[in-house]
Amino acid sequence: MERGINTRCLHLEETEGKTDNYGALSYPIYQTATYAHAGVGKSTGYDYSRLQNPTREQLEKVVASLEGGIDAFALSSGMAAITLLMEIFKPGDHIIAEADLYGGSVRLFDNVSKKNGYEFTYLNCSRDDIEGAIKENTKAVYIETPTNPMMNVSDISKIAEIAKRHGLYLIVDNTFLSPYFQNPLKLGADIVIHSGTKFLGGHNDTLAGFIVTNNEEVQEKLRFIIKTTGAGLAPFDCWLILRGIKTLGIRMEWSQENAIKIANWLKEQPVVKHVYYPGLQEHPGYEIMKKQARGFGAMLTFDVDTEAHALQILESVRMIKFAESLGGVETLITYPTTQTHADVPEEVRLKNGITPCTLRVSVGIEDIEDLLAELTEVFKGLK
Known part of the structure; x- marks a missing residue:
């Protein structure tokens, strides 16, 4: 039986009964750039904080648990998360996107993604014919629900059925509701985006972004890209978001x-x-x-x-x-x-x-x- 979400905001089951980190209830800030090894092939599990950091890993496990994903990726901002996600596509790919997106997302798509050869069709995904806009090169549907700022509500399960029928990824920006109120992966989405700056952090004191997925292929691609591009969230900011999630x-x-x-x-x-x-x-x-x-x-x-x-x-x-x-x-x-x-x-x-x-x-x-x-x-x- 899955534990309640308030419990999961506070506890990871895998760490219960353990007194790692000297029993600290507040997960430590591992403020280090690199890690020493006992010898060749004798890694502690961490090599360099661009690749992974214990504080970031703890945060990613918590967010993955809250959204019901197999993995989460903590980035330096919500826009960094969306930018990283766009790297799983290639020139010539077509994405159907909600017309009433946050302006920063539209700016990224129209000025960076299009420059990189991506094609976008903007629809009101709460009422327009999504299936009719699908083309041979369509790879994903990208929605917010509710939308920013006009609060349009799209039916995630219905759109997920369309996406699966055509072999597309369904990407849902879940920033407005947070995993406390809505879990798109459980409704059929493949990828969830968050600006962690917002409700997850909750105190207007740091920037953060998240990608969460339950798709192993996407997980593998993103793990390679995040270590390559280096946009992972810094340890102190990870700690601030961990603290925010508790409430x-x-x-x-x-x-x-x-x-x-x-x-x-x-x-x-x-x-x-x-x-x-x-x-x-x-x-x-x-x-x-x-x-x-x-x-x-x-x-x-x-x-x-x-x-x-x-x-x-x-x-x-x-x-x-x-x-x-x-x-x-x-x-x-x-x-x-x-x-x-x-x-x-x-x-x-x-x-x-x-x-x-x-x-x-x-x-x-x-x-x-x-x-x-x-x-x-x-x-x-x-x-």
């Missing part, structure tokens, strides 16, 4: 509870024209989320009536911070037009629903009364 469940539950209350509060505000949160029953992805996830997450997006009001909100918040990123204990509000999606062409942004009136919120763990009090004051001051 993942508590943080996700509290942030989600706050997010649901804020989403419902926003619905009642005259200046708010639309609230995008999959935990609202009217959201088109609500039933799919109930089927494939254990929660709705702490991310929400909303549109106000005018650009002037959007800018005034950003300038008026105080406890809530106007900042990029997401997934930390602090509540952040972001302006996709000039921040996360600034490099996405305007016509694409508008087609996806991202307008100058769109604001994205990463809800933290502050007392809900304080969050609503600040929002009430900010909205009352709108002119």
